[in-house]
Amino acid sequence: MLRHEFQPGRLVAGAFLTIAGIAYAGDAGDAWETPWFAVIPLVIGxxxxxxxxxxxxxxxxxxxxxPRAPHTPPSPDAHT
Incomplete structure (x- = not known):
């Protein structure tokens, strides 16, 4: 597996979008009631x-x- 540089910004964005998805999934599963507008501040924030x-x-x-990690395209033999 190729290593990549750690990007905390993407981690934070993914965490908040996952929380928004969980909020809607809980509403769809009748676990709780989520108003349609409640997720907007969560995603924007x-x-x-x-x-x-x-x-x-x-x-x-x-x-x-x-320095940033140099981008090297994967070789065609990498998936074998």
Whole structure:
């Protein structure tokens, strides 16, 4: 498995979108009642926090001088 650089912004965005999905899944399964507008602030807030996290991560990496991982396309033999 190829290693990739850790991106906390994507982790935060994924967590908030997963929570939004769970909220709707619970409503669909009649576990609780979720108003249609309740998820909008959750998703918008999660995307805002993900952006802030990504900017903070980028600033920290630039200050440390840590280079981004170079992108190398996978070889055709990698899937065998």
């Amino acid at each position: 999660g995307l805002f926090l993900a952006g802030a996290t990504a900017l903070l991560t980028r600033a920290i990496r630039r200050r440390r001088g840590t």
